[in-house]
Amino acid sequence: MVGLSDLGRFSEPALLILISLAAGPAHGYAIQRDIAELTSERPGPGTLYGAIRRLEEHGYIEALPALERRKPYQLTTAGREALGVELRRMRSVAARGLTRLGLA
Structure with missing residues (x-):
């Protein structure tokens, strides 16, 4: 099964x-900036490029x-x-959690 769990930390x-990258090809700095906009946290270069390397090794980018x-990467x-x-997995987990909290 395809998934990201084999990427560990x-x-x-x-x-x-x-x-x-779902929005289109981007280079490392642009990816960092986009992640900061999404999460209010900017990944450090070691984390970013370590994950990029693993994604390339798995054939995901x-x-x-x-x-x-x-x-740039795509x-x-x-x-x-x-x-x-x-x-989709995350959506399912979130929906179940929200239901259990009575927030759905």
Whole structure:
């Protein structure tokens, strides 16, 4: 089954990177900035590029040709599928939790 759980401690940064790249190709700094807008927290370079490396190794993202010293990345088909699986799983968990709290 496709999923992000095999990325270990990088699963949350990986999820945020995939969400960022769902809007289109971006380089590391743009991904960092987008994640900061989504979460109010900017991942550090070590966390960001460690997660990017793992996402590339799993085939979820791929690097594009560099543009003026910046290396953009884009989602692959496998990455889009993994992101969809994870977001649907999260939606299901959130819905159940909200129901149990009486907030749904």
